[in-house]
Amino acid sequence: MNRIHELFKRKNKNILSVFFTAGFPKLDDTKTIAIALEKAGADIIEIGIPFSDPVADGPVIQQSNKTALDNGMNVKLLLKQVTEIRKTVKLPIILMGYLNPVMQYGVEKFCAEAKQAGVDGLILPDLPIREYETECKSFFHINDLLNIFLISPTTSAQRIIEIDKASSGFIYAVSASSTTGSKTDLSGEQENYLQKLKGMKLKNPFLVGFGISNCAAFSKVCRYGAGAIVGSAFINLLKNTSSMEEDINRFVKEMMEG
């Protein structure tokens, strides 16, 4: 069974998924970070495939993408690193990135090798539903890779239902109309949106991402969704850390327990 399905069977609230960019801050940190996240108690590891033009990302993740590319990160190396990580790490691993690097690698080849490396799911925000279904879905299916779609506060109810139908594993609910790492206060409008989403009784659980930077925000969104995704705040920590494992441990504990 896919590790993401397994996780949601076992646990349906307060799930913490942590995002970081592969090859950042140093090329070989990917493995260290993944292992430390599992040890600290995170539930899902989401590894970013760096891209030169990350249009949905704010300055923090843009910068980490640039550093990673300057360090020499690429898809082939990332898959090799995931293979290494899988030797010890049991958590679900999701790769997240823009479509072009995956397309150049070849979607079929990428899916097969991702499966082999131990990847459980993919998030490709600029892959439209139609193109996914017509050109990619079969490769995802034969390799048991889940495709995670995004929804945002401006996504219509009708489209949410359509996305729910096309999704498997979970839905990535973007907390606000923003790029990643924006300051969000998670009040009023956003809570209404999450409440509405909760009330829709979708077949897939949803995790809330974008702007979740501390324990208060984490516990707030966990009242509506199955958990949350933390990215920019974690990248900021990695940027400034001098003792990575310790800091990761503290970060995850503080996020989940306050």
Added chain:
Amino acid sequence: MKYTIDKNGYYGKFGGSFIPEMLYPNVEELRLNYQAIMQSPEFKNEFQYLLRHYVGRPTPLFFAARLSEKYRAKIFLKREDLCHTGAHKINNTIGQILLARRLGKGKIIAETGAGQHGVATATVCALMGMDCIVYMGKLDMERQRPNVERMRILGARVIAATSGNMTLKDATNEAMRHWINHPTDTHYIIGSVVGPHPYPDMVAQFQSVISEEIKNQLQNDIGNPYPDYVVACVGGGSNAAGAYYHFLNDEHVQLIGVEAAGKGVNTNESAATTALGKVGILHGSKSLLMQTEDGQVIEPYSISAGLDYPGIGPLHAHLFDVGRVQFINATDDEAMNAGIELSRLEGIIPAIESAHAVAALSQLTLSEEDVVVLNLSGRGDKDLETYIKWGRY
């Protein structure tokens, strides 16, 4: 028509709408409404009125006698450089701002490379009393200073894009990010035939007035609406799309696209996408794209700020793919020399973008009977500093 988009927004295998969900509602709203709005008589009237009385259309089709003598052909210049604000860009910004108003948007954002599209956007925003933010690469702001100040005089806020190479691609990234953060009250006026569907089709339609006029003017001037060649420079490709549009199905009209070779196609300092690119996805559409083996976008180079974009519009990728347009290129030096040549022969200082099209004349095998229409997309005022720095005149 063989060269129009299909129901999914593709020209052949190029195009589509590869955007994150946060942009979907904005783009979808546009997709659902643009055709109906553009075809309404009331919109058409207002658009045509402004093109005529504000932009100064129709622009002349000028028979360039001395240029013709030199290249031994009948060369006509389509004078888009005489449009208000100095380039064809305003045809599109007028169209899009009228559309934005009908969609109830109060704020406008845009990206700009050479600054021509930024100026054209700032201009129509002033005309309509709408808020305007223009993203421009920091490097482009330095090399196109007069245009930055023009935008500011017109009341626009110019924000420097400081990521990447700090040119057009990065300005486009920043504009898209801004749009993600302001999804309901803002319309993004993309300046070229790039971006997610319906932008390439919409911008091409707004620019198609160029070829519509060429056809009428040739009919009047020489009694035949069809030239043998239409020549235009291609960055993203909006002036070329406009100049080709009504000739696309007239297969006997040879269409020539001129890309910026920069310092040379094989020097790693180039912007010749059809020569150097392969199929990829950037800024919401599948097209030809200059990229590394790993799918990272390559920073292009050209002396012309309006041509150093790493891709071309999906329509052009398709026209290249099926062989309908022949793409050639001109280096910095060839373009600059051609700019000086046009200045001396015809008394017209062209934008350096358009000078690339002039440079193509020497690469074509022309006969004396051939009628060539060269789309002179912009004037050289904004490029004086580059001409002065280049210095060989």
